[in-house]
Amino acid sequence: MSSYWSALYADYAAPLASFLRKLTGDPEVARELVQETFVRAIRTGREAEVRSGRAWLFRIAGNLARDHERRRHVLRFVPFTGREPDPTGIDPDADLVHRALRQLPTTLSRTLLLHYDAGFSRREIADMDGVTEEAVKARLARGRQAFAQAFERVGGDLR
Numbered sequence: 063m064s065s066y067w068s069a070l071y072a073d074y075a076a077p078l079a080s081f082l083r084k085l086t087g088d089p090e091v092a093r094e095l096v097q098e099t100f101v102r103a104i105r106t107g108r109e110a111e112v113r114s115g116r117a118w119l120f121r122i123a124g125n126l127a128r129d130h131e132r133r134r135h136v137l138r139f140v141p142f143t144g145r146e147p148d149p150t151g152i153d154p155d156a157d158l159v160h161r162a163l164r165q166l167p168t169t170l171s172r173t174l175l176l177h178y179d180a181g182f183s184r185r186e187i188a189d190m191d192g193v194t195e196e197a198v199k200a201r202l203a204r205g206r207q208a209f210a211q212a213f214e215r216v217g218g219d220l221r
Contacts, residue, residue: 067104070115075100078123081180085127085171087160095130099123120180121190128168155218162212170205177202 075096082092099122163171169191176182176190177198184198191198 067100070103070119071100074116074119077180078119081120081175082123082127084160084163084175084179085124085168086130087164091130095123095126098126102126114186117182117186117190120176120182124172124176124190127172131168158213158216158218161216162209162218165212165215166205166208170201170208173198173201174205174209 078096078099079089079092082095083089086092086095099119102122103119163175166174173187173191176187177184182190184195184202187198188195
């Protein structure tokens with residue numbers, strides 16, 4: 063691995079894992095998707111063409127999470143999903159947040175996490191998603207409202 067990729071991995075593996083863990087609600091899936099993000103990035107072989115490694119990697123990761131979620135929905139009929147509760151226990155508030163995020167459409171949960179958790183600006187998210195900044199602003203507004211409702215549905219208290 064070149065020093066370019068090593069530097070990107072050192073800088074962004076942990077933030078990507080955090081983003082993906084919140085998006086998927088599963089730390090193991092998040093770790094796998096981080097690895098797949100870098101595999102896909104390296105396979106492109108375009109290290110010289112990458113303007114913003116951070117935005118590019120988060121875009122790849124977000125797309126992989128969306129694809130993972132689609133596959134998970136297709137397989138819902140399977141009685142054992144491998145997503146049974148962790149016997150070691152999870153912070154109850156974090157679990158409620160993850161459950162609420164998973165109830166949102168992927169575009170909304172992804173946009174919320176990119177903006178509020180990963181710190182991307184509306185312009186950066188718009189560039190990543192190929193939409194206008196106004197579309198991102200609308201997604202954030204709808205996402206906040208939908209998250210609040212979902213959080214209360216799963217037993218969270220916003221008061």
